[in-house]
Amino acid sequence: MTTYRITLANQNDETYEVDHRRPLLESLRERGVDLPYGCKYGGCITCAAKLIEGTVNQQAQVALNNRQLANGYIILCVARPTSDCTLEIGVESHDTLYRNPFLDPLAPHELKADIATPKEEAP
Amino acid sequence: MSDNGEATCCGPGYASPADAMQAPREKILYTIAIYTGTGIQKPDYLCTIDADPESSTYSQVISRLEMPGIGDELHHMGWNACSSCHGDAGMERKYLIVPGVRSSNLHIVDCATDPRNPTLFKVIEGSEIKAKTNLSAPHTIHCLGSDIIISMLGDAQGNAPGGYLHLNKDFEIVGRWENSMGDIKFGYDFWYQPRHNVMVSSEWAAPNTFMPGFDLEEVGHLKYGRELHFWDFEKKEPKQTMYLGEDGLIPLEVRFHHDPDSSHGFVGAALSANIIHWWKDNADEWQWEKIIDVANEPHPEWPIPVPGVISVILLSMDDRFLYFCNWLHGDIRQYDISDPHNPKFTGQIWMGGLLEKAPEVNGVKVTGGPQMIQLSLDGKRLYVTTSLFSTWDNQFYPEIRTNGGCMLMINCDTENGGMEIDPDFVVDFGKEPNGPSRCHETRYPGGDCTSDIWL
Ligand code: FES
Numbered sequence: 001m002t003t004y005r006i007t008l009a010n011q012n013d014e015t016y017e018v019d020h021r022r023p024l025l026e027s028l029r030e031r032g033v034d035l036p037y038g039c040k041y042g043g044c045i046t047c048a049a050k051l052i053e054g055t056v057n058q059q060a061q062v063a064l065n066n067r068q069l070a071n072g073y074i075i076l077c078v079a080r081p082t083s084d085c086t087l088e089i090g091v092e093s094h095d096t097l098y099r100n101p102f103l104d105p106l107a108p109h110e111l112k113a114d115i116a117t118p119k120e121e122a123p
Numbered sequence: 124m125s126d127n128g129e130a131t132c133c134g135p136g137y138a139s140p141a142d143a144m145q146a147p148r149e150k151i152l153y154t155i156a157i158y159t160g161t162g163i164q165k166p167d168y169l170c171t172i173d174a175d176p177e178s179s180t181y182s183q184v185i186s187r188l189e190m191p192g193i194g195d196e197l198h199h200m201g202w203n204a205c206s207s208c209h210g211d212a213g214m215e216r217k218y219l220i221v222p223g224v225r226s227s228n229l230h231i232v233d234c235a236t237d238p239r240n241p242t243l244f245k246v247i248e249g250s251e252i253k254a255k256t257n258l259s260a261p262h263t264i265h266c267l268g269s270d271i272i273i274s275m276l277g278d279a280q281g282n283a284p285g286g287y288l289h290l291n292k293d294f295e296i297v298g299r300w301e302n303s304m305g306d307i308k309f310g311y312d313f314w315y316q317p318r319h320n321v322m323v324s325s326e327w328a329a330p331n332t333f334m335p336g337f338d339l340e341e342v343g344h345l346k347y348g349r350e351l352h353f354w355d356f357e358k359k360e361p362k363q364t365m366y367l368g369e370d371g372l373i374p375l376e377v378r379f380h381h382d383p384d385s386s387h388g389f390v391g392a393a394l395s396a397n398i399i400h401w402w403k404d405n406a407d408e409w410q411w412e413k414i415i416d417v418a419n420e421p422h423p424e425w426p427i428p429v430p431g432v433i434s435v436i437l438l439s440m441d442d443r444f445l446y447f448c449n450w451l452h453g454d455i456r457q458y459d460i461s462d463p464h465n466p467k468f469t470g471q472i473w474m475g476g477l478l479e480k481a482p483e484v485n486g487v488k489v490t491g492g493p494q495m496i497q498l499s500l501d502g503k504r505l506y507v508t509t510s511l512f513s514t515w516d517n518q519f520y521p522e523i524r525t526n527g528g529c530m531l532m533i534n535c536d537t538e539n540g541g542m543e544i545d546p547d548f549v550v551d552f553g554k555e556p557n558g559p560s561r562c563h564e565t566r567y568p569g570g571d572c573t574s575d576i577w578l
Contacts, residue, residue, distance in 0.1 A: 115341070
């Protein structure tokens with residue numbers, strides 16, 4: 001079994017070895033980490049955490065727009081690690097997850113993947 | 124009369140809206156409060172609030188029923204039976220059905236055995252609902268006779284349009300209620316008027332669109348609703364769609380007149396901040412018109428004026444007054460709709476909101492704006508709470524995380540119109556034992572102005 005080391009930066013750098021095939025929410029909760037969640041299928045954002053270092057596969061998520069992805073957010077209920085990772089978890093990691101949509105609009109390339117248009121490169 | 128004011132000779136509820144208005148005053152309120160999305164790792168819960176001014180615990184939470192797990196996001200709820208069962212002595216208004224939008228769990232809560240301490244009777248797991256019906260994200264609950272139908276806003280993967288879950292009176296899943304969703308793109312609220320063989324349903328968005336929060340740009344990408352659907356109620360299929368367009372962006376709460384003979388009804392278009400009225404004309408054709416248009420308001424820090432965002436509407440039991448909330452502006456309005464084509468603006472109060480007209484009320488900092496409302500059966504007391512939906516709260520009113528929500532009571536003048544915030548009633552959910560929570564929908568044991576339908 002391939003395992004990766006997950007470090008929780010805002011939990012005194014606690015580390016956990018987790019199975020790469022299983023979603024992080026499941027693995028970490030099983031080990032006693034108290035994490036928020038809602039839908040458990042990648043659609044509601046409640047379980048979002050910030051990936052500080054490392055890589056995950058989170059193809060199944062449909063909750064995050066491209067700006068949130070660019071800010072490093074991952075959806076723990078579907079994200080599986082593809083390397084060792086350092087995370088910030090819980091609402092303390094949500095500083096740039098929510099924004100007032102009228103004051104801070106999204107550019108076309110920052111929308112959710114299904115409606116985003118590619119960013120125009122500067123000539 | 125039983126304790127909750129309902130006649131004991133027959134089934135639940137009242138023979139008519141006029142009878143309902145004669146019921147004794149509500150003594151307790153059931154209000155849901157959430158921790159989902161707040162950072163507090165505790166279950167959402169159902170509060171029982173003392174609303175009896177003679178009681179020593181008046182205006183306080185007197186009991187709390189925690190759900191079994193975290194992350195439900197309790198939102199709306201409904202009774203197992205209402206006045207639609209009034210003729211059935213075998214039925215009782217005993218259970219509140221309390222769904223979790225995010226978990227899709229349905230909690231069946233016994234409120235009758237000990238009305239001041241409701242208990243959990245049964246849980247229908249979201250996983251069972253998804254497996255049997257391919258539906259998720261429960262919203263509005265109405266009973267019809269001894270059956271219960273629930274609008275479900277998504278399929279099991281959270282995509283629109285979802286459909287309607289049918290439960291029997293023993294809370295077993297019968298299956299899908301509707302025979303067809305037709306061309307309906309989204310679900311949200313619904314109300315039926317059997318004497319006209321009609322159900323009207325409105326549109327929010329797919330759960331995967333609204334649950335993570337509000338991206339305004341998605342409205343332009345047609346990810347949010349702008350249509351109203353008229354159903355053949357007996358055939359259980361949509362018959363006619365009204366395209367409301369820019370006048371009807373995000374049509375949410377749907378209310379028919381309580382008078383079962385009336386064809387008039389109303390919906391609040393949240394983002395357009397309009398009230399839409401519909402009725403059946405002399406040729407038996409359904410018509411609609413915009414009757415109220417709330418102007419966007421300038422804000423010193425906003426590049427564009429702030430829309431009202433009408434998050435809820437409600438009709439008094441005698442169908443004379445329409446109430447609605449502008450969640451972003453921070454006001455509740457009262458209109459006399461005796462002539463439904465020509466509403467008269469009769470009352471207004473301010474509490475919270477982004478326009479800062481009343482940041483503090485009754486000694487409590489109001490975070491959020493007026494959101495869910497519930498009116499007493501006699502029309503004189505309107506209870507209001509401030510949280511909309513955890514992710515949307517976090518976007519528009521981030522301080523709600525530390526301040527929590529609150530509940531206020533508005534005294535309504537049913538003679539001349541007019542509203543005033545009651546100075547002696549306030550429930551501060553910022554002071555809850557497990558930390559600041561957010562309060563949402565309210566119901567009364569004896570029925571209320573958004574639950575009972577007459578056949
Ligand atoms: S729990 Fe809903 S997105 Fe993870």
